[in-house]
Amino acid sequence: MTIRVVIVDDEPLARLAVTVRLARHAGFELAGEFGDGDSARAGIMALKPDLVFVDVEMPGRSGIELLSALPPAQRPMAILLTAYDSFAVQAFELAALDYLLKPVDDERFDEALDRARQAFPYRGRGRAAVAPETRALTFSVRTGSRTVLVPVAEVERIEADGDYATLHANGKTWLVRERLHQLALQLDPARFHRVHRSSIVRLDMIAELRSLTNRDALLRLRDGSVLRASRTYMPALAEALQQLKTKSDS
Incomplete structure (x- = not known):
């Protein structure tokens, strides 16, 4: 199983932090990264990732607006990145898997990836999260x-x-x-x-x-x-x- 990931954040260091943490986990592949909501929307439609880490507050189109603009059938699993917890209700209205408060700690990041692994088999394109021979x-x-x-x-x-x-x-x-x-x-x-x-x-x-x-x-x-x-x-x-x-x- 490989879960293809896109990172959307206007801060290069924030994108790098997610990339470094993601590299520690087998079964996840970075498919692309974007610094704004408009380019991210086009990129997500083209790349069709399974999971997106998206910053809530960005110049122009926000992370919430980005996810809302995607057709539900083409909306990947989402983990929101935010400095505030006031976006929780909107996050779950969009069926986001999780939202991580910045600065993100390693344990919470690992938990969010666990949720992605759990949800992946039920997302239509997903295959079994654990190969039968390794269960x-x-x-x-x-x-x-x-x-x-x-x-x-x-x-x-x-x-x-x-x-x-x-x-x-x-x-x-x-x-x-x-x-x-x-x-x-x-x-x-x-x-x-x-x-x-x-x-x-x-x-x-x-x-x-x-x-x-x-x-x-x-x-x-x-x-x-x-x-x-x-x-x-x-x-x-x-x-x-x-x-x-x-x-x-x-």
């Missing part, structure tokens, strides 16, 4: 002197715990020595989805989704657990659930 089938868990193999198919949800993560499977919990975003890259995106910066859920475990006024949602799982789904993950989660429903109905 994990089991997780190795150390318990004292023993190593237990926990089948991925039995995992119901995964929650972050600092540099570790907790697997919930068949009423048991297992602590694995990997960060949540690393585990997300090993999972089939058609079955598992990140719903919050601190949790991943197996999609068929979701029994009910209740929207909240702040665009977050509460998820009730089949085991009775209740989790919060962050609004930044909601567009991709909604598409994933629709795909799952379509598949089960066919």
Whole structure:
């Protein structure tokens, strides 16, 4: 899987900062960069990238105006770059994956790319975010002197715990020595989805989704657990659930 990226920002140093961070991540390819909204619109229509990092405030056409001017069917996944958080509502009206406050820190940048990987399979042109041959089938868990193999198919949800993560499977919990975003890259995106910066859920475990006024949602799982789904993950989660429903109905 390769996600093609365009960067739009009127500040050359800001574009360079995104380029340098992007180069640290496999599976992302820089397709182009633009310094203003007008040239970016033409460039995006021609290059057809999968993901765009776009500055909200630019001379002339703003980042919001740029995205609004693109036909919805041709609008790539978007991560907004801004010095203010007052654009959040507009960002999610345009189904932006995330918005990053400047100066951007590495952890938030990594989280935004995780969202892009999660959403990519459901964007029409996308292929599976994790190749079948590289998906994990089991997780190795150390318990004292023993190593237990926990089948991925039995995992119901995964929650972050600092540099570790907790697997919930068949009423048991297992602590694995990997960060949540690393585990997300090993999972089939058609079955598992990140719903919050601190949790991943197996999609068929979701029994009910209740929207909240702040665009977050509460998820009730089949085991009775209740989790919060962050609004930044909601567009991709909604598409994933629709795909799952379509598949089960066919």
